[in-house]
Amino acid sequence: MSEYADCHALYQQSVQDVEAELDFVEQTWSDLRNRPAIFLREDFCGTANTACEWVTRDDSHHAVGVDLDRDVLEWGRLYNLAELDDDQSERIELLNEDVIQTRPGLADIILAMNFSYYLFLKREDLREYFASALDGLVSDGILFLDAYGGYEAPMNLTEPRDCKDEDGNDFTYIWEQAEFNPIDSCMTCHIHFEFPDKSRMDKAFSYRWRLWTLPEIREILYEAGFSRVDIYWEGTDEKNNEGNGIYSPSEIGDADPGWVCYIVAQA
Ligand SMILES: C[S@@+](CC[C@H](N)C(=O)[O-])C[C@H]1O[C@@H](n2cnc3c(N)ncnc32)[C@H](O)[C@@H]1O
Incomplete structure (x- = not known):
């Protein structure tokens, strides 16, 4: 999928x-x-x-x-x-x-x-x-x-959320805070998508931001x-x-x- x-x-x-x-x-x-x-x-x-x-x-x-x-x-x-x-x-x-x-x-x-x-x-x-x-x-x-x-914002975490596409099909949006450096407050985050057949689109979007x-x-x-x-x-x-x-x-x-x-x- x-x-x-x-x-x-x-x-x-x-x-x-x-x-x-x-x-x-x-x-x-x-x-x-x-x-x-x-x-x-x-x-x-x-x-x-x-x-x-x-x-x-x-x-x-x-x-x-x-x-x-x-x-x-x-x-x-x-x-x-x-x-x-x-x-x-x-x-x-x-x-x-x-x-x-x-x-x-x-x-x-x-x-x-x-x-x-x-x-x-x-x-x-x-x-x-x-x-x-x-x-x-x-x-x-x-x-x-x-x-x-918020206090979870600088944590390394992965947060899935159930969503539907334009045609009403299920998919999972996954927000990942992959890395945070408290010294410069910079972090790397990714968005992944997962589908009901367990196939994934890994790192569909990645951000390096402060x-x-x-x-x-x-x-x-x-x-x-x-x-x-x-x-x-x-x-x-x-x-x-x-x-x-x-x-x-x-x-x-x-x-x-x-x-x-x-x-x-x-x-
Ligand atoms: C997080 S997305 C935001 C998309 C959309 N604004 C939204 O609300 O979901 C960031 C977008 O900013 C663009 N971008 C990054 N740096 C930029 C810059 N200096 N000038 C213009 N666009 C930039 C990227 O190409 C990307 O499409």
Whole structure:
């Protein structure tokens, strides 16, 4: 089964929830701004799944996706942009560029999701990226990031999760934190996929990144020139004591084993 599987399709099904992500982005934008957001730039866009969702949400929406990997952009063109109608696909552009160098015009919103900016291992490089994102925003633009952490984040562990592909077939998504160095806080992580016939796609995706902490990220965003940086922490469902999917600005978080939050950086 692994021979017939497509790692990008499986990634989109198991890792991404672009609807929920853009629901948060749109709600937060409307809480903070009295005008609609039109132009969204998706940094580290991969298959440009989020950019495609953005242009389908409103006829006025435009999007640009930026990624260094030509092949993943081509996959996005073939499978995601191809699903759009002519009007929608005319309002989206994919750029095979470095997020630090790209200058596609000033965006209302820049997204850097699924922790992609953790790929910058040095403080200067992360600050340079944030400064260049700020340069890429209109004067009241907003950079949206996500972040993860918790006391299990630096542990070597393997975490399987049951998923279904687009046709409803079962597969297992496996997240592996393979290696963590406490001295430089850098880690190696892999995504593997396993199928009901026990065949596997090992290391379908591998990441070498730095486990940044929220205070570091916030400090570097301010150093880069953002005027206001808020952490949006997930609320708790009283019934099961689990996350309720509602993120709001917070100065105090819970010391959970694993958490994901949003960071909202205003130009
Ligand atoms: C973790 S994936 C994120 C995919 C997608 N944004 C998501 O939310 O799931 C990281 C992507 O960033 C791209 N990438 C890494 N460094 C980059 C850079 N400096 N400029 C542009 N893209 C980069 C990789 O090619 C890869 O597609």
